[in-house]
Amino acid sequence: MANKLLGHITAINGNMIEVAFEESVVQNEVGYVLVGEERLKSEVIKIADNTAYLQVYEITKGLKVGDEVEFTGELLSVTLGPGILSQVYDGLQNPLPALAEKYGFFLPRGVVLDAVDDTKKWHFTPTAKKGDTVYKGSPVGWVPEGIFQHKIMVPFDLEGEYTVASVAKEGDYDLRETVAVILDAKGEEIKVRMSFEWPVKIPIKAYTRKMVPTEPMVTKVRIVDTFFPVCKGGTYCIPGPFGAGKTVLQQLTSRYADVDIVILAACGERAGEVVETLREFPELEDPRTKKSLMERTVIICNTSSMPVAAREASVYTATTLGEYYRQMGLDVLILADSTSRWAQAMRELSGRLEEIPGEEAFPAYLESRIAEFYERSGYVELPDGSFGSMTIGGTVSPAGGNFEEPVTQATLKVVGAFHGLSRARSDARKFPAIDPLESWTKYKGIIDPAKVLKAHHILQRGNEVHQMMMVVGEEGTSIDDFVYYLKSEYLDSVYLQQNGFDPVDAVSDPERQKYMFDKIYDVLYTDFHFDAKDDARRFFNDLRQMTLDWNYIRMGTDEFDKKEKDIDRHIGSITA
């Protein structure tokens, strides 16, 4: 498909154009609309009667009927290779800092820059030898990228067996140079470079097998790790109304989650939120590597005012980059904020195509698209015997905070964990505002599930008592029920709630969680006897205050032990 085919515009409707073509057109191939110097990237999304329907990834102002469109024959692709980490891309993998350097404050239209600098030299160390048999995804060597060994792999589109004919010696190479030559079954030479292209909408499957996720991904958020854990290679979603703290929760996860690489897909959300990450991450230290957090982060940033069609592409761009790093045996976490905006982008497009609308005008294929996206996650075994994982967490912004809407419902069908944020909790300033009674998970976490279940039972019981108390008043509640209520409130305020802005409390590592959980579990299942409700309340108030103070003290210090003894003494004063 090397010879460029041309077509011309016959109709324009918002960001969709109709293009008459002569020869052939590939579904989902990329076309460029030529307007003067500008080349507006677009993608074929429908073909009918010698007319191709293209969504344009830019503003279509000023386009005319008759303008030429150049078809490339290639699907929408991203460049894979060293240099992706710590980058900030738009939805189509244009590096934003480079654009800013060149064009200033505003995003120019119709400009495409190299996603990775192909003139930069990388220090290549070969690992394959002449005569080795390799498959797609087999490493031939590696280059250091930040703290990682970035594996240079056989491109993923090469099916079958290949034999290594030669590998470059250790040394510095740029992305255009050949680092290995491999032969296919017919003996034809294929040159392997350090970077290659991959179409974003096709999952990378250069692994041996996909496995069930079992290893917990620790986020250091107690309510997640203890009550609603997520496993490496799993999926989860965070639906919630505006102002419930979705983005704060994702930011915390992106900082502290126990993974190698975090890819943030800011999809149709506020630019201001991305800015915080952009400006703060380079200064923040990764608790695991002591290097800047930015070194393990990639930001795909297609904020709400950027063109809608590119928003649709941005989540695919993020997952493709994630799959690429998974192929190197790394644990990758994709955080998509927010999948609702992505679904809305699909809806806008579907409307322009005049497709028959489904519920709330979302297209009928909404569910299958959402499922496809989450299904790209997974824990996989790679050709060289190592393991990699890609976990996907998506936020959902349901209209009016009502979870009975198509995007939330379609997402719930396919994810492994549901962290539902509630307006009631965020209004009461209980953060993270994950509703402990509505949320669920299918994964096993770091704490004995039987105990977690019993602790959860206290929450449910406490809630029932609370509901009852609202009707009959405190006077009409028995003291035993009242203690249940106090216990559930205690668990809620000292364990489920966590101060994301406090340096100690924000980061609760597994040892601390296990330790604290055991202590609190003992309180929950101790029989306390109080004569009056006021005594009970006073006891739990003091206990809560002490435990909260304890939360703010670093574990392993004398102060920590001292506070613990205070707590024990306080508990002892009742049970003794």
Place this chain on the structure above:
Amino acid sequence: MKKVYNKILSIVGNVISVRARGVSNEELAEVKTKRGTSLAKVIKISNDLVSLQVFAGSRGISTDDEVRFLGRAMKVSFSDAMLGRIFNGSGEPMDKGPALSENLIEIGGPSVNPSKRIIPKRMIRTNIPMIDVFNSLVVSQKLPIFSISGEPYNELLARIALQAEVDMIILGGIGLKFDEYMYFRDELEKGGALSRSIFFMHTAADPVVEGLMVPDLCLSVAEQFALKGKDVLVLLTDMTNFADSMKEIAITMEQVPSNRGYPGDLYSQLASRYEKAVDFEGAGSLTILAVTTMPGDDVTHPVPDNTGYITEGQFYLRNGRIEPFGSLSRLKQQVNKDTREDHRAIMDGMIQLYAQYMETEEKRSMGFRMSTWDKKLLKYGALFEKQMMDLSVNISLEDALDQGWKILAECFESDEAGFRTELIRKFWPAGKDKEEKAKEEPSDDPTEEDISEEPVPETEAGEPAEKVKKKKGRTADKKKRRKA
């Protein structure tokens, strides 16, 4: 290349279509009728069939009226000569001044590169305590004022326009009543702010579609001034009218509606306007305050709902006051640590006490016996509403903080209010508190068990609001939601 066509094929709603060639998307055209000339914008092209949205409305257009394409997209003149002027929704003068035609800029330009944005850190003082103290407005913030018809939101906007610490004001009226428009003009003139203001006014009497351009006109002009180093505040009222105009066009164009008739791209359309708010590094800034009336006082209505997802917080204007509970400035944490050391403590502490007051008020209305503490809270609530929440209160942030301490001292003992000892030593008004010397430690639990289910943990001045304000806001919020 100006081409004239005089065969209009269809007139549906405010959209007309003609057969024309060489027309570009979003190009402007003039439609000449017996009643005058109106601008129109190309919104869809299919082969040689061009659909245009007529700003003055289609009423009275004849099928043989003249359509002349201008060969350019909508532009607006930009110069210092605009200050003090009033324009309509097509950018034409509404006052007696001359039309401006030099230095034309395109409206609805490209969006700002996110990597060029900076973390906002300058506060805009408005001398309205409910904003300055409790939900500070920050440069480059975009904030809606959620309200319902009948509330004094335009009065609030006018006051902010007069008092906000910015270089210039751009006021965009969409579907404004004529007397509201006159009110704005008179107020700003009286306050001497007209010379640093620009008006783009679309009144309810004007054709609906003309209002669609107002936000873009305001924001494009504001952006240019910001690039020239000015701190610009854009006030828009009312964005619900803007959304309704979009709905009208979308339905005329037979687009599939998504939610309550609004087009599927409502979010993107609103976002592309609100996201113009920015602080340019090394230049000026653009801040947006926009009134969004909630039909039926329903915050889950598509317009306020989508807006809430886009903006950085919201002010609820209810019963003539800015509600302390639902209102939120997401950026306030960026600025209120550097104002005065007691700012955050007052911000959180007073709201907590006010939340307790609401609870007590509820109990009182149900006929429960009032304890001493309850009585104190009742007194506090009344004072707080009168001296802080009332929109006529007009004092600087520092005075408002002092005022806060004065109210507290008038109602409570220094150890009851739940503030840290150092702050009490420094700020508690002298002579009001006899026990100050005697008490070294503030009480852990000032709420007195007999009236409160859940005591408030001690307020830490340095802590973010997410941690404090716990619990106590809940009942009040619930009530508010129920009302909503």
